[in-house]
Amino acid sequence: MDLAGALGEALRVGIGPQAAAYAVAAIGLNLHFGYTGLLNFGHVGFFLVGAYGAAITVDAGGSLWLGIGVGLLASVALALVLGVPTLRLRADYLAIVTIAVAEILRLVVRANAARPLTGGVFGIRAVAGSFYDLNPIPPGTYGALGLVFSHRSLWVIIAGWTLAGACTVVVWALVRSPWGRVLRAIREDEDAARSLGKNVFAYKLQSLVLGGALGALAGILLMINQQSVVPDTYLAVLTFYTYTVLILGGTGTTWGPIVGSIVFWFLTQLTESLLRQAVQSGSLGGLFDVQDLAALRFALVGLGLILLMVFRPQGIFGRRAELQLDAT
Amino acid sequence: MPPEPAVAETAAPRTGPGGLEEVAAEPGVAKPDPILVVDGVCRRFGGLVAVDVAHLEVQRGTICALIGPNGAGKTTLFNQLTGFDRPDAGRWTFDGQALERPSAHRSARAGMVRTFQLTKALSKMSVLDNIRLAAPGQRGERVLSGLAPWRWRSEEAAITERAGTLLERFGLAAMAGDYAGTLSGGQRKLLELARALMAEPRLLMLDEPMAGVNPALTQSLLGHITDLRDAGMTVLFVEHDMDVVMGISDWVVCMAEGSVIAEGPPAAVGNNERVVDAYLGTHRSAAAEEGEG
Numbered sequence: 001m002d003l004a005g006a007l008g009e010a011l012r013v014g015i016g017p018q019a020a021a022y023a024v025a026a027i028g029l030n031l032h033f034g035y036t037g038l039l040n041f042g043h044v045g046f047f048l049v050g051a052y053g054a055a056i057t058v059d060a061g062g063s064l065w066l067g068i069g070v071g072l073l074a075s076v077a078l079a080l081v082l083g084v085p086t087l088r089l090r091a092d093y094l095a096i097v098t099i100a101v102a103e104i105l106r107l108v109v110r111a112n113a114a115r116p117l118t119g120g121v122f123g124i125r126a127v128a129g130s131f132y133d134l135n136p137i138p139p140g141t142y143g144a145l146g147l148v149f150s151h152r153s154l155w156v157i158i159a160g161w162t163l164a165g166a167c168t169v170v171v172w173a174l175v176r177s178p179w180g181r182v183l184r185a186i187r188e189d190e191d192a193a194r195s196l197g198k199n200v201f202a203y204k205l206q207s208l209v210l211g212g213a214l215g216a217l218a219g220i221l222l223m224i225n226q227q228s229v230v231p232d233t234y235l236a237v238l239t240f241y242t243y244t245v246l247i248l249g250g251t252g253t254t255w256g257p258i259v260g261s262i263v264f265w266f267l268t269q270l271t272e273s274l275l276r277q278a279v280q281s282g283s284l285g286g287l288f289d290v291q292d293l294a295a296l297r298f299a300l301v302g303l304g305l306i307l308l309m310v311f312r313p314q315g316i317f318g319r320r321a322e323l324q325l326d327a328t
Numbered sequence: 329m330p331p332e333p334a335v336a337e338t339a340a341p342r343t344g345p346g347g348l349e350e351v352a353a354e355p356g357v358a359k360p361d362p363i364l365v366v367d368g369v370c371r372r373f374g375g376l377v378a379v380d381v382a383h384l385e386v387q388r389g390t391i392c393a394l395i396g397p398n399g400a401g402k403t404t405l406f407n408q409l410t411g412f413d414r415p416d417a418g419r420w421t422f423d424g425q426a427l428e429r430p431s432a433h434r435s436a437r438a439g440m441v442r443t444f445q446l447t448k449a450l451s452k453m454s455v456l457d458n459i460r461l462a463a464p465g466q467r468g469e470r471v472l473s474g475l476a477p478w479r480w481r482s483e484e485a486a487i488t489e490r491a492g493t494l495l496e497r498f499g500l501a502a503m504a505g506d507y508a509g510t511l512s513g514g515q516r517k518l519l520e521l522a523r524a525l526m527a528e529p530r531l532l533m534l535d536e537p538m539a540g541v542n543p544a545l546t547q548s549l550l551g552h553i554t555d556l557r558d559a560g561m562t563v564l565f566v567e568h569d570m571d572v573v574m575g576i577s578d579w580v581v582c583m584a585e586g587s588v589i590a591e592g593p594p595a596a597v598g599n600n601e602r603v604v605d606a607y608l609g610t611h612r613s614a615a616a617e618e619g620e621g
Binding site (some may be wrong): 177184185188200249 | 365387410411412431432433434436437441442444448450451452457460461462464465466467468470471473474475477480484508509523524527540
């Protein structure tokens, strides 16, 4: 068994563009769920409007930068549509509405009627060329310690993690300010915040808009990485990957989303590589074949997460003392 | 009543209810210097009339107790006045300012700050942060200013100092850095009171401040509340413990089945026939119970 090869492959994915995108998404979700206590179960909807906003703009002849602006504006509009009717109500209404709207958005962009604009089920291709045109890295392959990246993926990785770092710093600065203190108060007890003169609805809406914009940035990053938007990649499971990343790293922590994302994608890839080797070498006794791998790896990752919740429920960076307060 | 304020001014050591000596003990009576005037507040839940208060005034600078049997509508009235629930009808003026169905945060900003029957400590925040949160009008609470620490740092330092003074006064200074969730029930009551004061209220509305508090702490809470009154604060509180009510109130309002049935100085309300009836049932059934017992 080639353990070194599997570890190298896992590390490649763990620090890859996809992990960076999920880190950005998890930072946004952390603002919603970790700091404000908003149950957003439709984060993938923000990925979708961000990516489609950018892709449609580029497809119509606009620049990618304009497209990113359009994607961000679309995410703000989505946050307002989701938040204005539900944020005055109990927390579960937001959860129901977000999960439904995310699914509705996917069905709308893949519909035949939307084809002239969104490309229907085929999506839109070749949308991020101008991003790669900016690549300052000379063509070739780069790497060390067995990790090899092309100049193109290295460029996406650098841009992605720079974005994740910048988002972390901005959110850190926000949540340590009095503004962040109000968010945490709302998470703990919104009636208490109201009784002290805080406009809870306005703060929740600000949190939803900001976190949603980060979701849109994550969607745009994924789109740049894949060079396309395809409707059926925006499934609800992406929201739950983001939750997994966030809980793994520690909700309500500064570095949780970044580290959670690296660990999550590292472990997912490691499991898949090892399973693939095992299946191919026949050491699983022909019980599984290669088609089962995708399902099997998530079963194992799921098992790992269950164990994490049992032994370290606060995640990597979380504080156990906070969790124990919930029991009282 | 022009002579009334003069009486209050000349009475240097406070001896009785501030300016209420000559006010008649009858429901809905007008007071010389009311901070809160409630008119026709009505709240129905289906067929049940939870609150139906025709007229009620709360005198400035006094401790006013709101009593009544369970289900009398005391907390519901609190919820209407503080914007936590919308009345079906009614209006009120607070300190001369008419409040038209205010939202909870507007009501608090106007100066009516309430506490809750079940304390709402913000568990996963430090005791100090619980207090600092309550400071009104913070620049750093606006999202863009939040990103610019230089815009709120000096303000935050002043708030922290004020919070420290309050923590000291309520004996919570040693726990400033602890999670509020680790405090005992009594300490949470103190924290909630300190937090409400941090919000700079002009009318402090306490919903059962003594519920579940041990006798020693009750004494200390009572001391805090009378100190506040002596410093000029108006306090309106709901309480079931009659010793507390009779001990510190300047004025007592009794509600039953949603309406104010009696009000007056503590002694007068304690002897009021309608109040006794409301608590014990009608004369006939009270007599019957005595006979059985």
